[in-house]
Amino acid sequence: MPHLESRTIAVQSHLRDQVADALRAALIAGELRPGVIYSAPTLAADLGVSATPVREAMLDLAREGLVEAVRNKGFRVTEMTERDLDEFTEIRTLIEVPTVGRVAATASAEQLESLRPLAQQIVTAAQEHDVLKYLESDHRFHLALLALAGNHHLVQVVADLRKRSRLFGLGSLNETGRLAASAREHIELLDLLVAGRGQDAENCMRRHLAHVRTLWADGRAEAERREPALRLGGR
Template sequence: MVHSTADAGNRQVRPPTLTDRTIEAVREGIRAGTLVPGELYSVYRLADELGVSRSPVREALLRLAETGMVAFERNRGFRVVLPGARELTEIIAVRLALEVPAAERAAVRADAADRAALRTEYEAMQASVTAGDETAFLLHDQRLHTLLLELAGNAHVTRIIENLRDATRLVGASTIRKSRSLEDVYREHRPILDALDRGDAPAAGAAMRSHLESTGRLLLREAVGSGDDIGLMWTDLIE
């Protein structure tokens, strides 16, 4: 059984730092709509909104800037960035390259406890679908993917994907609502888990590929700018 605490770069047994808590606060603010993409904010204002000094806030935003989630503008402020079609396509390509082999590996390594944990998340997804709670749905979707990655046993891969996910979460949230395909996304995970149960590595990989490509296309369709040629970029980076 792979422990699920996800301590890749491992920080603290001690309480999380203010920087860590600020990172979470920003993520939450974006989820909740308090921080609007494209809008200009400042470390000053955010710092006293959160009731902390500028240092941890600045550090937190710099880390988020590394993943491309926010962008600083010198002497102006920072913005929450939502990724364009190009960036989304690139991210999907990376996820395909890393998560498909991870799924294959997971199929080989999973024991009964792992499979049970995956099922739990899967059922929680189903519950979120019927409840129409897309926030919860995305949360369990993420957890399921993360569990799979941890099963594969490569902490670097887990961290990389986690970072990329951050950059896209924003698009995902607004996308799924519109296309009301929440249930479709849910269904796509079934073949993955079934293959895991059978220990069928190739099938698990194929199912994961199919899932990522499908949701990838979905994301792109929503996030596309008029100038971007999706088909061209897709074949260029993915196929």
């Protein structure tokens, strides 16, 4: 697995965080498959670290809903159903669409324009097929935009929803360029907000979230058609 190949991890950095990032990358790429049980010692061997930071990182991912502990075996990657996808999208739509309208009415042009570099980073990452950079920039853009509404708890709720849903399936779509259209919607949304077109911005956000939901579903289906990943836990 490319994302789990042995690599040098700096001692001075937090091993737990670096291991968690590597595991998230493997999830994105489809190298860790939903429903499969992976053992901490085997993952640790692939990463070139001890089993302890792997277990700690897996516990972090479990709290995010991405994996679940399996007694005496390891961790199983959580499977998302069509209903899960629908419910995540519904909740985000209920929160983010009206919040975008509120931001359009209250945020200054300077505040909105400060988000443009992030929006452009999303587009650039999609063009360069860098799915990890795409997700990082997308995450920062959406949360920074919502933060302009001034409700910290709202931002945290959306951040949690994104952790539970955004990592599955996009790696396979990255190879086909499917992320580019979704990336450009961030520029469109920002332009509408700067122009003060609140209703159009809400419609754009609603369409964008529906598009993301389709990407999740299509990405997951494509990943399932690909060559099965190495089942570390089943060896």
